[in-house]
Amino acid sequence: MEKSKLMDAQTLSRTLMRISHEILERNKDLSNLVLIGIQTRGTHLAKRIQKNLSTIEGIKIPMGYLDISLYRDDLNQKGAEIKVQKTEISFDLNGKNIILVDDVLFSGRTIRAAIDELMDFGRPERIQLAVLIDRGHRELPIRPDYVGKNVPTSLKEEIQLFLTEVDGKDEVELR
Amino acid sequence: MKWNRKHLLGLEDLSQEEIEYILKTAESFKDISIRPIKKVPALRGKTIATVFFEPSTRTRTSFELAAKRLSADTLSITAIASSVVKGESLKDTVRNLEALKVDCMIVRHECSGVPHLISRYLEASVVNAGDGSHEHPTQALVDLFTILEKKKTLEGLKVVIVGDILHSRVARSNIFGMTKLRMNVQVVGPRTLIPKEIERLGVSVSHRLDDVIPEADVLMFLRIQSERQKKNLFPSLREYSENYGMSIQRLKNTKPDCLIMHPGPINRGIELASEVADGPQSVILDQVTNGLAVRMAVLFLVAGGGE
Numbered sequence: 186m187e188k189s190k191l192m193d194a195q196t197l198s199r200t201l202m203r204i205s206h207e208i209l210e211r212n213k214d215l216s217n218l219v220l221i222g223i224q225t226r227g228t229h230l231a232k233r234i235q236k237n238l239s240t241i242e243g244i245k246i247p248m249g250y251l252d253i254s255l256y257r258d259d260l261n262q263k264g265a266e267i268k269v270q271k272t273e274i275s276f277d278l279n280g281k282n283i284i285l286v287d288d289v290l291f292s293g294r295t296i297r298a299a300i301d302e303l304m305d306f307g308r309p310e311r312i313q314l315a316v317l318i319d320r321g322h323r324e325l326p327i328r329p330d331y332v333g334k335n336v337p338t339s340l341k342e343e344i345q346l347f348l349t350e351v352d353g354k355d356e357v358e359l360r
Numbered sequence: 361m362k363w364n365r366k367h368l369l370g371l372e373d374l375s376q377e378e379i380e381y382i383l384k385t386a387e388s389f390k391d392i393s394i395r396p397i398k399k400v401p402a403l404r405g406k407t408i409a410t411v412f413f414e415p416s417t418r419t420r421t422s423f424e425l426a427a428k429r430l431s432a433d434t435l436s437i438t439a440i441a442s443s444v445v446k447g448e449s450l451k452d453t454v455r456n457l458e459a460l461k462v463d464c465m466i467v468r469h470e471c472s473g474v475p476h477l478i479s480r481y482l483e484a485s486v487v488n489a490g491d492g493s494h495e496h497p498t499q500a501l502v503d504l505f506t507i508l509e510k511k512k513t514l515e516g517l518k519v520v521i522v523g524d525i526l527h528s529r530v531a532r533s534n535i536f537g538m539t540k541l542r543m544n545v546q547v548v549g550p551r552t553l554i555p556k557e558i559e560r561l562g563v564s565v566s567h568r569l570d571d572v573i574p575e576a577d578v579l580m581f582l583r584i585q586s587e588r589q590k591k592n593l594f595p596s597l598r599e600y601s602e603n604y605g606m607s608i609q610r611l612k613n614t615k616p617d618c619l620i621m622h623p624g625p626i627n628r629g630i631e632l633a634s635e636v637a638d639g640p641q642s643v644i645l646d647q648v649t650n651g652l653a654v655r656m657a658v659l660f661l662v663a664g665g666g667e
Contacts, residue, residue, distance in 0.1 A: 252388065255400040260664050266362055269388040305397040
């Protein structure tokens with residue numbers, strides 16, 4: 186299938202820096218702000234945002250990561266394919282202002298599962314959503330607060346995100 | 361890898377990759393028990409039955425709690441409360457359970473091969489929770505998981521399994537699993553309790569515990585199963601304990617980081633001295649805690665998979 190490059194390493198880095206600034210603009214009080222990345226690539230993006238926030242503001246925002254496998258609504262169809270990873274949130278979520286970070290927003294079902302799982306850890310004050318790419322086709326009423334790039338896609342197309350931490354390069358492709 | 365098995369009947373027919381996949385999955389499940397809400401919705405809507413024709417406390421409760429932590433509905437059948445005592449055949453009993461739309465049956469039976477037999481005529485998934493002297497796969501997975509957790513690796517470790525190897529399904533499953541994961545397994549016990557030609561399973565044999573203790577990374581003691589012994593296979597419990605029991609004196613000859621394991625229930629003073637069972641090298645309670653995570657992983661893989 187033909188592919189086109191949506192972001193190179195530099196664009197990706199700038200996009201994450203812009204999202205980091207937007208997070209700071211909207212959240213004046215950083216004392217109860219936490220970052221939660223959705224496994225696997227959302228975690229790496231959250232780490233980069235955490236680093237950006239530290240560079241800009243000089244403070245380290247607490248970070249956790251979430252594996253949503255056990256909260257999926259399609260286990261019956263995909264059970265055999267699902268690989269359960271770790272969820273690790275080492276702080277209390279009650280009253281926290283959470284920035285949930287994922288790579289690509291599509292149907293919204295992953296985010297629904299993530300919110301359900303977060304609620305099992307406590308009652309956050311607010312959950313905001315940051316995604317690198319919003320490709321549309323929502324099946325649930327979920328809207329991101331921070332978007333790196335809106336990419337209207339057809340259902341036949343695929344967005345592929347490569348990150349240095351797992352893939353050896355930073356790049357976003359449309360296939 | 362992709363999990364493609366509907367049943368878990370033993371470790372003999374699992375590949376190394378499949379065993380490692382279960383252990384890896386269990387790692388993710390361990391944290392659930394320390395969360396504020398100790399429950400995930402993974403098996404919501406599924407019904408899991410524990411069908412135990414033999415007494416058990418820890419395995420049955422461990423499976424039941426594992427199912428509940430995954431949000432499945434559970435029902436528990438024991439032999440004394442089942443229609444088997446009224447003359448109903450085993451096949452009819454489990455088929456009636458299946459007619460109640462049970463998705464997974466966890467079966468324990470005193471006869472080897474019963475879970476395999478049941479799996480042939482049921483649509484539901486079957487998990488072997490111990491069949492006669494044959495296999496007890498989840499206990500062996502728990503043991504492997506606990507060793508891995510403590511030692512960070514399995515390959516090359518020397519494991520000594522001590523006691524009634526002849527009647528032990530735990531030993532058999534552990535031997536299958538451990539040899540597949542390239543661990544060195546040695547079995548130790550009186551000649552009457554070591555099956556003939558067990559070396560064919562890739563293990564070495566010794567009859568003297570004191571000779572093998574200094575080299576062991578793991579010492580696994582098995583319960584003397586008086587209920588399975590129809591004849592006297594050793595002179596007395598006292599003599600058995602003197603030769604094969606783990607005393608404080610013997611503990612001094614172990615490597616400082618040697619793990620002491622026992623699948624439970626322990627006959628205190630026979631297989632293990634109380635000071636050893638409750639001592640710092642003992643991981644017996646870790647085995648119980650890990651049992652939950654491993655059984656959650658197994659239920660998730662066999663019952664949570666594709667229809």
